[in-house]
Amino acid sequence: EAEVAQSPRYKITEKSQAVAFWCDPISGHATLYWYRQILGQGPELLVQFQDESVVDDSQLPKDRFSAERLKGVDSTLKIQPAELGDSAMYLCASSGQAEAFFGQGTRLTVV
Amino acid sequence: DAKTTQPTSMDCAEGRAANLPCNHSTISGNEYVYWYRQIHSQGPQYIIHGLKNNETNEMASLIITEDRKSSTLILPHATLRDTAVYYCRAISSGSARQLTFGSGTQLTVLP
Numbered sequence: 001e002a003e004v005a006q007s008p009r010y011k012i013t014e015k016s017q018a019v020a021f022w023c024d025p026i027s028g029h030a031t032l033y034w035y036r037q038i039l040g041q042g043p044e045l046l047v048q049f050q051d052e053s054v055v056d057d058s059q060l061p062k063d064r065f066s067a068e069r070l071k072g073v074d075s076t077l078k079i080q081p082a083e084l085g086d087s088a089m090y091l092c093a094s095s096g097q098a099e100a101f102f103g104q105g106t107r108l109t110v111v
Numbered sequence: 112d113a114k115t116t117q118p119t120s121m122d123c124a125e126g127r128a129a130n131l132p133c134n135h136s137t138i139s140g141n142e143y144v145y146w147y148r149q150i151h152s153q154g155p156q157y158i159i160h161g162l163k164n165n166e167t168n169e170m171a172s173l174i175i176t177e178d179r180k181s182s183t184l185i186l187p188h189a190t191l192r193d194t195a196v197y198y199c200r201a202i203s204s205g206s207a208r209q210l211t212f213g214s215g216t217q218l219t220v221l222p
Contacts, residue, residue, distance in 0.1 A: 004154075033210060042198065042212035043155065056209060091154050093210070099145065100210050102154030 006103035018080035025094030113201035129186040133199030
């Protein structure tokens, strides 16, 4: 069964360092989402791509976060510099015409 | 997308039916009702969706009222593995639609 792949599964980084997460969506899915989920809360949409174009990044903290999906397939989310408050689960999802499928996420701990 | 309202938490005895309500009184004609769930430390998982007819799949049944202002997700025989946060969302049709999450309902299945 096709899956959304994310790596790494876990990441520990020191504050002020750069960190990057990678997502490979299900083949053929044009829409890709990145979410941040703080413990005890629902996922918060950070950025949404349609193919290689950003359709919504209104909640992305653009002073330190960036996201790209250069060829409209896999995507990278970067944080530079990381802050203690960025500790969270980062989820990627993709969808075609109906439901979205989620990856297992990357658990980020900033120390 | 229309606002949805769900109870914060619910309990259900193992083996009994779990009925999770959702209000979406401002839903528009082209918005589908989607249900996802998130088991602790995993990415959200799609359950079911519908427009106006009742739907059933191997995981659950979805009952949508005739006026489409509310719906109920039914897990016919809840198991301990159904303990999760359940999210109800009203999402418009077509590609590039936004998928956001609120706080959902924490369902706890009790032995």
